[in-house]
Amino acid sequence: MRWVNRKVGRTNAFIMGAIPIVLLMIVYLVLAGDRHAINPNDKILPLPSGMVAAMSDLVTQPDRLSGDYLFWSDTLSSLTRLFIGLGISTLSALLVGLVLGVLPPVRATFGPLVTGIAVIPPIALLPILFIAFGLGETAKVALIVIGIAPFMMRDIAAHIAALPREQIIKAQTLGASSWQVMIRVALPQAMPRLIQALRLSLGPAWVFLISAEAIAADSGLGYRIFLVRRYLSMDIIIPYVAWIALLAVAIDLLLTFSSRRMFPWAHGGDR
Amino acid sequence: MSALLSLRNIWVEYGEKVVLENVSLDIEDRSFVSIIGPSGAGKSSLLRVVLGQEVPTRGKILLDDTPLPPECGPDRGVVFQRYSVFSHLSVRKNVMFGLECAQAPFTARLFGARRRAAQEEAEEMLHAVGLGDAMDLYPSEMSGGMQQRLAIAQALIKRPRILLLDEPFGALDPGIRADMHALITRLWHDYALTVIMVTHDINEAFSLGTRVLTLDKRRHDPHAPHRYGATAVYDLPLDRKEKPADLAADAAQSPGGNVDAATASSPSSITIDKDHNN
Structure with a gap:
């Protein structure tokens, strides 16, 4: 066979x-x-026992300086940045993608701009963001948004523009205005695609998050990894990387699941 | 008496290519016009022009003696061969869509009593097309024939002046197609519709129509085949006196099929008006 x-x-x-x-x-x-x-003191490939010992301090003991449980405060600040970035990107992708996809004059006006922004490597903009927004949270969130929003906008716009012409015509013969076509025909059909685009953007979003944290931050998963790198603390880096992977998989599964629950009509083929 | 829809010297050109040349037609209220012709003869272009999806290069179209605006509107309903229904809406909501758009310009959704009224109207229409048991399904869960029934119900809820059908039954298997013929004939009769149907199926054209138009190129330049467009080369009004056995049988089988003898016709009873040809 x-x-x-x-x-x-x-x-x-x-x-x-x-x-x-x-x-x-x-x-x-x-x-x-x-x-x-x-060498019983080898640091490059720590044994699981070593990782557990190193991590248990971070997970269960408050930091002597700040009083935070570092592992959890790192996770919280990274996820906060990630979710704000993803939220802004998703919302703007939906709005921009919708008008770009449905209204040809808007597409003609702003399509090239969105494409232009999308081809700039976002990391190259990081210095500009740091100069413009300072080293705080704004620059990190802005990097995620600039990194993934243009891709999502283009994806949504292309998806909507590729809806069967017949549907748009049919909606008009049923009396729909441009606005009604947008909110009743294009918007609902863009939603499953939006979740799909969000899933695909998760990887890049993590990349930009970790990069921004590596360069300037005082907490965060990426910050911690790059901080302990100085001491060759693989016993912390490896669990952190595994934790990031676990979070990423969990978010991905959650998105898939919610798409199936909310838009059963879009998953007709594999139900 | 003036016609419901008049086409005056319609030309459709795409750059160099002439698709339709000098088409002039008058379509009477309550007629069922079938349009046939070889592929590429501009059948669908003609339909798109009437629909308002496409603007003719020259000529004008009058509906009730007023020029049509160059975009689609609720006065002309349409059923395409595919993609005519909204896959993200249930059957009931697909039909309610037209009512919601008219009554709620901003939200395009109805609430309370108006919603219930729209729902009842939609359900009544769905019963009329035989989808009474499928109200809560999504289109992807239905067969092609059921989707076309839905597309027809969706269009009819707006009570369009003209119903345009673009090869509506082309993708259906023969048994379902016969059911659909009975359905469209009944609806045409019950709702006093004016129908223009583009089809590839000559039998269908003759059995359903009260008038058959054939589009083809009258002139042909072998060195520049795109320079001449198609026009109506045959315009056959059908004499509908005989009751064809096959169609009556189809109608009897269909749920609620009560095809009037006068609404059906067969190729055997056509009288071709020779003077009408050119």
């Missing part, structure tokens, strides 16, 4: 998906064990 025709059941898919992850962990443990056999 050809490989393209091989179907994988649910249980098998779960097991098969777990295999590479487990293998990778085993390889890591073996390598770490080897290094620790030679």
Whole structure:
């Protein structure tokens, strides 16, 4: 049987998906064990026991200087920045994408501008943002927004512009004005796509968040990683990276789930 | 007596390419006009011009002796071959859409008593097209035939002066198509509709229509085939006296099918008006 025709059941898919992850962990443990056999104080590949010991301070003990539980305060400040950035991007993508997609004159006027902004590497703008907004929260949120909003705007605008012409015509023969076409035909059909675009933007959003935190911050997951890098504290960096991955996966699953719950009509094929 | 819809010397050109040349037509109230012709003969262009989706290069269109604005409006309903329904709305809400747009300009949604009234009107229309049991489904859960029934109900709720059908049954299998023929004939009769239908199916054109228009190029330049456009080369008013057995049978099978003898016709009973041809 050809490989393209091989179907994988649910249980098998779960097991098969777990295999590479487990293998990778085993390889890591073996390598770490080897290094620790030679040098019990090795910092490059810490053992799980070392990670737990290093992390437990951050998770359960308040910091002596600030009195914060660092792990949780880092998580909170990173997620706050991330969610504000994602929220602003999503909202502006919806508004701009909608008018750009539905109204040809607006598309002709602002389409090139959005495209122009979208092709600028956002990190190149970071100095400008720091100069303009200072080193506080605004610049970090602005970096996320500038990084992902233009992509989302273009995606939503293209999706709406690609709605079947027949639907727009039909809506007009039913008496709909431009405004009514926008809010009753284009907007609801853009929503599942918006969630899709948000999911795709999560990766870049994390990149911009960590970059901004690495350069100038006093808390945050990215800040902590880059801070402890100076002491080669892999026993903190690795758990932090794993935690970021876990958060990212959780947000992604949440978005998928909510799209299915809120827009069942858009998932007709795979229900 | 003046016609409901008049086309006066309509030309449609895309740059060099002439699609329609000098089409002049008068369409009577309550007629059922079928438009046939080879592919690329401008059938759909003609429909789009009447619909207002496209502006003719030259010529004018009059509805009730007033020129049509160059965009779509609720006076002309349409059913396309596909994508005529809103996939994000349930069947009931698809039909309510037209009522909501007219009554709530800003929110395009109705509340309270007006909502209930719109809902009842929509449900009545859905029963009329045989979708009484499918009110809460989404279009993606329905067959092609049911989607077309929905598209028709959606258009009819606005009581359009003219209903335009662009190959509405082209994608349906033959059994469903026969049901749809009975349905559209009944609706045409019950709601006193004026229908213009573009079709590829000659049988359909003749069995449903009270008048068949054939679009084709009258002149052809082999070196520049795009320089001449199509026009109505045949214009056949159908004499509808006989009751064709097959259509009557279809109508009897359909739910609530009560096709009047006068509303159906068959190719055998056509009288071609020779003087009318050119």
